[in-house]
Amino acid sequence: MKQTILIVExxxxxxxxxxxxxxxxxxxxxxxxxxxxGMANLxxxxxxxxxxxxxxxxxxxxxxxxxxxxxxxYRDIPVILLTNLGESKIDMDxxxxxxxxxxxxxxxxxxxxxxxxxxxxxxxxxxx
Amino acid sequence: MAPTLKETDKEDFENLLFKSAVLPFSLKNIQRxxxxxxxxxxxxxxxxxxxxxxxxxYNYLWKIGERTTLPFKxxxxxxxxxxxxxxxxxxxxxxxxxxxxxxxxKTYKSLxxxxxxxxxxxxxxxxxxxxxxxxKSLLLSKKQMKDIAEKLVTILENIILYYQAEKQxxxxxxxxxxxxVLGSPxxxxxxxxxxxxxxLAEFLEIEKAKIYTFRENKTDIFNKKGNAxxxxxxxxxxxxxxxxxxxDITEKMGGKKFRTxxxxxxxxxxxxxxxxxxxxxxxxxxSVQQRNFLQLxxxxxxxxISQEESSQRVIDEKxxxxxxxxxxxxxxxxxxxxxxxxxxxxxxxxILGSKNISLTGxxxxxxxxxxxxxxxxxxxxxxxxxxxxxxxxEELSKKINGFFEKGKRVMPKEYLIExxxxxxxxxxxMKTVIKRWNDENYGVLHVRDxxxxxxxxxxxxxxxSMVSHELRTPLSSMxxxxxxxxxxxxxxxxxxxxxxxxxxxxxxxxxxxxxxxLLDVSRIELGRINLQKEPVDTLEVILKSxxxxxxxxxxxxxxxRFQGRDITGCIKNNKKPKHTKSPxxxxxxxxxxxxxxxxLIDNAVKYSFEKTLLSISVNETGQYAExxxxxxxxxxxxxxxxxxxxxxxxxxxxxxxxxxxxxxxLYITKRLINAHGGRIDVTSVxxxxxxxxxxxxxxxxxxxx
Numbered sequence: 001m002k003q004t005i006l007i008v009e010x011x012x013x014x015x016x017x018x019x020x021x022x023x024x025x026x027x028x029x030x031x032x033x034x035x036x037x038g039m040a041n042l043x044x045x046x047x048x049x050x051x052x053x054x055x056x057x058x059x060x061x062x063x064x065x066x067x068x069x070x071x072x073x074y075r076d077i078p079v080i081l082l083t084n085l086g087e088s089k090i091d092m093d094x095x096x097x098x099x100x101x102x103x104x105x106x107x108x109x110x111x112x113x114x115x116x117x118x119x120x121x122x123x124x125x126x127x128x
Numbered sequence: 129m130a131p132t133l134k135e136t137d138k139e140d141f142e143n144l145l146f147k148s149a150v151l152p153f154s155l156k157n158i159q160r161x162x163x164x165x166x167x168x169x170x171x172x173x174x175x176x177x178x179x180x181x182x183x184x185x186y187n188y189l190w191k192i193g194e195r196t197t198l199p200f201k202x203x204x205x206x207x208x209x210x211x212x213x214x215x216x217x218x219x220x221x222x223x224x225x226x227x228x229x230x231x232x233x234k235t236y237k238s239l240x241x242x243x244x245x246x247x248x249x250x251x252x253x254x255x256x257x258x259x260x261x262x263x264k265s266l267l268l269s270k271k272q273m274k275d276i277a278e279k280l281v282t283i284l285e286n287i288i289l290y291y292q293a294e295k296q297x298x299x300x301x302x303x304x305x306x307x308x309v310l311g312s313p314x315x316x317x318x319x320x321x322x323x324x325x326x327x328l329a330e331f332l333e334i335e336k337a338k339i340y341t342f343r344e345n346k347t348d349i350f351n352k353k354g355n356a357x358x359x360x361x362x363x364x365x366x367x368x369x370x371x372x373x374x375x376d377i378t379e380k381m382g383g384k385k386f387r388t389x390x391x392x393x394x395x396x397x398x399x400x401x402x403x404x405x406x407x408x409x410x411x412x413x414x415s416v417q418q419r420n421f422l423q424l425x426x427x428x429x430x431x432x433i434s435q436e437e438s439s440q441r442v443i444d445e446k447x448x449x450x451x452x453x454x455x456x457x458x459x460x461x462x463x464x465x466x467x468x469x470x471x472x473x474x475x476x477x478x479i480l481g482s483k484n485i486s487l488t489g490x491x492x493x494x495x496x497x498x499x500x501x502x503x504x505x506x507x508x509x510x511x512x513x514x515x516x517x518x519x520x521x522e523e524l525s526k527k528i529n530g531f532f533e534k535g536k537r538v539m540p541k542e543y544l545i546e547x548x549x550x551x552x553x554x555x556x557x558m559k560t561v562i563k564r565w566n567d568e569n570y571g572v573l574h575v576r577d578x579x580x581x582x583x584x585x586x587x588x589x590x591x592x593s594m595v596s597h598e599l600r601t602p603l604s605s606m607x608x609x610x611x612x613x614x615x616x617x618x619x620x621x622x623x624x625x626x627x628x629x630x631x632x633x634x635x636x637x638x639x640x641x642x643x644x645x646l647l648d649v650s651r652i653e654l655g656r657i658n659l660q661k662e663p664v665d666t667l668e669v670i671l672k673s674x675x676x677x678x679x680x681x682x683x684x685x686x687x688x689r690f691q692g693r694d695i696t697g698c699i700k701n702n703k704k705p706k707h708t709k710s711p712x713x714x715x716x717x718x719x720x721x722x723x724x725x726x727x728l729i730d731n732a733v734k735y736s737f738e739k740t741l742l743s744i745s746v747n748e749t750g751q752y753a754e755x756x757x758x759x760x761x762x763x764x765x766x767x768x769x770x771x772x773x774x775x776x777x778x779x780x781x782x783x784x785x786x787x788x789x790x791x792x793x794l795y796i797t798k799r800l801i802n803a804h805g806g807r808i809d810v811t812s813v814x815x816x817x818x819x820x821x822x823x824x825x826x827x828x829x830x831x832x833x
Contacts, residue, residue, distance in 0.1 A: 013605045017612070024617055084600040108604035109640045112611035 003124060004028040006047040008038040008064065009082065010056040014108065018051060018082075021113040022120075035059025039067055042074055049120055052102075054083045065100040078103045078123050082116070158287055162192055169276070174264045175240075175257035180280070181207055182253035182288050188415055189254060192287055207254040210241035214251060216273055217241040220262055238262040244277045244284055252284045299421055302331035306425055310432050317436045321350035324429065325402075332418060334406040341392070341400035341433060386411045390422045394430040402426055459575035467492045470570065479575060481549025492573070496547040542578065553582035586654060593650040596643045603643065606636050645792040649775065652799045657720075659803060663713040663827035664721050666746050666753050667691070673725040674744075675704050680733050681742070689743040712746050713827040714753045716804045721824070727797045728757050728820050735818070736761040752806070752823040759819075764812040772810060773798040 005027045009015040012033075019029045030047055032038035036059045038052070054061035061081060068074040079102045098105070103123045106116055166178045181189045189207055210217045219239045240257040255277060259265040268276075309315070309323045321339045329337040339350040388411040392400040402422065404411045414422075453460065459476035461469060469487045477483050480495045487495070540557040555576040560569055610633045612618065614626065621629070651657050674681070674688060678699040681688060687696045690705070698705035714721065732742055740760035747754050764772060776791040801808045805825050812818035 011601050011605070014601065014608070017605055017608045021608075021612060021617070084597065084604065109600050109607060109644075112615075113608045114611060114615055 002026060002028040003049070004030060004045060004047040005120065006030040006032065006038060006041055006050045008032045008035065008050065008056070008061065009053040010034060011053075014053075017113060018116065021117055025117055035061060035064035035067075038064050042068070042077075046073060047077060049124055050077055050079045051116065051120070052079050052081050054081060062100070065102070069100060075101075080104045080106060080116070080119060080123065082106050082108055084108050158192065158290065161283070169255075169257070173257055173276075174259075174267045176260045176264075177256075177258040179207075179256040179258075180253065180284070181256065182284055182291065183211055183251050184288070184292075184415060184417075187211075190291065192253075192291075206239050206241040207256055210243040210254050211251045214243050214245060214249065216243065216270055218265060238265045240265050240273070242273045242277050244280050246281055246285070252281060252288065255280060295417070298331060299417075302327055303421070303425075306428070310428065317432075318348075318350060320432070321429070324425070325351050328402065328404075328422070328425065331421075332404065332411070332414065334404055334411055336403075336405040338403040338405070339392075339400065339429065340403060342398070388414075390419075390426045392426045392430045392433065394434045399430060399433060402429070457576075459573075459577070461492065461573040461575065463492055463571040463573055465569040465571070467571075469495075475577075476575065479547060479549055479552055479554070479577060481547045496545045498543045498545055540574075540576075542582075552577050553579045589650040589653045592646055593654070596647045596650070599643050600640070603636060603640050607633070607640065610636060645796060648796045648800075649792055652796065652803075657800070657803050659717040659720060661715055661717055663829060663831045664716050664718045665711040666714055666721070666725075666755060666824070667711055669718070669722050669725050670729070670744055670746065670755070671704055672722060673729050674699055675702065676726060677730050677733060678702055680730075684733065684736060685739045686733060686736055687739075687741050689741060691745055712748055712753045713830060714804075714824040715827040716824060720800050720804070724797050724800050724822070725755075727793050728822070731793065732757050732759040732761070732818070732820070735759060735763075740817075748826060749823075751826055753826055755822040755824070757820045757822075758817065760817040763814040763816055763818050764810070765814050766812075769810060769812065773808070 005022050007015055007018050007022070007029060009018065009031075010033050015031055015033070019031060022029050030041050030045065032041050034056050038050070039059070041047075052061045052064065059067070061083075065079060068077065068079075081102050081104070083105065084107065104119055106119060111119075162180055165180065169175060169178045180192045182192055183189050189211060206217045206219055217240070219241075220237070238259045238261075240259070242255045242257075244252045244255060246252055257265065305327050306324050309320050309327065312320070315323075321341070325337045325339045329335065336351065341348045341350070386406050388404045390402040390404070391398045392402065402425070404414075454474040456473065457475065459479045460473045461476050462471040464470050469490050469492055472480070472487050477487065480487065482495070537560075538556075538558040540555045542553065542555050545552055545554050545556075555578050556573065558571050558573045560571050562569055610629055613621070614629050614633065670690065674690070674695070681696075682700050687694065688699055689695070693705075695705040729742075729744070736742060736759045742760075743756075743758045745756045747756075773794050775795045798808050801822060801824065807823050809821045810818060811821075
């Protein structure tokens with residue numbers, strides 16, 4: 001059975017890139033451009049894993065994480081943060097994000113889609 | 129028939145002469161004697177009026193027995209004629225005689241002037257008889273006249289002596305008074321000159337004396353009343369300005385005033401003059417002695433004025449410097465070597481927040497605080513903040529003293545300081561100067577408020593940070609797609625395609641590195657380096673760094689020695705060498721320390737010659753882990769060592785062009801190390817290699833796991 005991945009990323013090209021990667025790897029891909037859209041997607045289907053950007057309009061990644069923690073059905077979905085380590089405080093707040101139960105913290109300019117895919121696979125294998 | 133002199137009269141006359149001669153000399157006695165003499169002469173010689181005159185050494189004739197002595201010039205009138213010719217002059221009708229113009233009364237018809245000569249035939253004076261009746265003037269024979277004159281010699285000699293003594297006394301007194309006025313402390317110069325003018329008028333017995341002093345194109349005039357007025361100088365005075373030397377200006381103002389001027393000279397330049405005025409007396413006729421006196425006084429006034437001017441110049445100069453001192457935009461603080469404030473300017477008061485309080489005598493370090501503990505420590509040449517914190521007051525002040533006594537110029541540095549006036553970004557520099565007069569060291573502290581500039585810098589950094597961040601998103605997709613394509617995700621690539629895309633990937637990575645560096649710089653400068661501190665095993669970090677740049681090491685065929693062990697083989701096989709020794713934990717941010725090590729090792733490899741040895745070691749020295757990275761390569765010339773850790777500084781050498789880089793690496797490295805409370809040093813020999821030594825504080829606790 002196909003595994004489902006939700007990719008929450010506001011930059012369209014980056015989103016497309018990750019989608020392509022995971023579709024190639026035979027995942028069922030759900031897309032969202034903002035945290036709010038991401039939350040809305042969760043109502044349709046609970047994904048096996050979420051790739052979450054931090055800086056996004058309307059609801060940022062960390063806010064979405066906090067929202068998820070409030071609901072039991074969303075609480076245990078594994079999350080990998082994708083970021084560019086920006087200057088804002090939330091972007092650098094690794095401690096907070098780990099406290100919110102993320103599985104990893106990957107940097108877009110450093111980790112290639114392949115790296116991301118490998119990490120996703122690792123996380124899914126562990127949680128399965 | 130001419131009347132003849134009676135014998136009894138003659139006797140009386142001689143008695144009287146004897147009496148007058150022995151009277152003690154005072155003006156009163158002289159007046160009495162002369163009156164008696166006149167009385168006797170009048171009855172004896174049948175004259176209607178009689179005047180006795182003496183001649184001074186300057187050939188002036190003076191009337192005796194009058195309070196004011198109006199001088200006669202020899203050669204003027206009958207008396208002058210008599211004195212000059214040494215002969216008796218008899219004028220029949222004075223109204224017709226042009227020689228004698230001065231007789232005011234028209235009633236006198238005739239005049240007899242008898243010269244009084246001493247034994248050497250020198251003229252002592254003149255005796256004048258005036259007659260209403262010409263016939264009476266012939267009462268005495270010339271022999272009798274000579275006889276009278278002879279009898280007057282002694283008395284005239286004595287009178288002359290008296291007058292000379294009196295004159296000297298008066299001159300002395302005037303001179304003393306003038307000296308007293310010039311020397312009196314606290315009296316303004318203007319009043320001094322006014323008082324001197326008064327003294328001169330009194331001494332010369334004239335109506336007015338004024339002192340004119342030139343000042344640029346104006347003239348200040350001082351007179352007895354003390355009011356100094358500004359006015360234009362008489363034209364003549366200006367025209368004759370530098371030429372006239374003595375009594376040159378003499379004029380009769382509308383026939384009413386006699387005027388004479390004595391120039392005041394300083395360094396042979398006319399700087400003013402003394403003006404003498406009288407309605408009646410022809411001041412031009414004053415004696416040579418008086419002229420000499422006037423000259424003496426004028427030269428004293430001259431030196432007084434020039435002194436005044438130079439002391440005024442000193443005051444002006446001082447005032448000028450004060451003006452500059454207090455009106456410069458920067459704070460200036462003068463310190464004694466005990467760091468006690470000697471003087472501050474207005475801006476310093478503002479910055480130190482004590483506009484209305486005197487700061488003199490207060491300790492400088494009690495007035496402001498450098499916000500950054502690290503800077504404060506480094507200012508005191510301490511190695512760490514910890515050292516600073518453990519110093520007690522006494523040690524601290526000793527350290528400060530040491531800093532001060534270096535006697536060097538402390539180059540401008542930027543500090544965020546806090547004072548009673550608030551927080552300021554300042555540029556501070558100091559220079560130690562030695563006061564010449566007491567050999568003491570003083571510090572001139574120069575503080576510039578650079579808050580505005582700092583704000584601009586911050587804006588610039590914010591902008592840089594924003595731009596760099598925005599660059600990262602497209603760079604991420606570039607990198608991602610390239611890696612996927614190279615990964616053959618979109619189908620197999622041929623060799624050419626792979627090679628060109630590899631080049632693109634390289635460039636993208638370089639660009640990402642550049643953006644990362646720029647971001648780091650702006651983070652550092654904005655003070656936003658966020659360190660997640662934990663115990664970090666330095667050995668582990670170094671090995672990881674070595675592994676990451678293993679390819680470059682292998683390519684250059686560099687041998688690597690780590691902790692004395694050759695690990696070249698492991699690196700070649702991309703294996704992480706196990707470290708056998710016990711870990712050395714430092715207290716820091718793992719990622720940042722990794723960044724530091726990567727940067728230093730990468731640099732070492734970059735600038736190594738091929739087939740050389742790269743040797744890395746870590747040792748615990750006291751509270752620090754000392755990491756040594758030693759390469760064998762181009763090295764760094766001595767003059768470039770200072771530039772090494774500065775922003776955008778790249779040292780040019782054989783390898784730097786091909787090595788690439790932004791010139792930010794070592795700057796970031798140093799700042800990151802400093803942020804950890806550590807330090808970095810470098811020693812280098814050109815064409816041999818460099819040794820970078822990093823000290824990082826040892827972790828006091830061990831990791832939980």
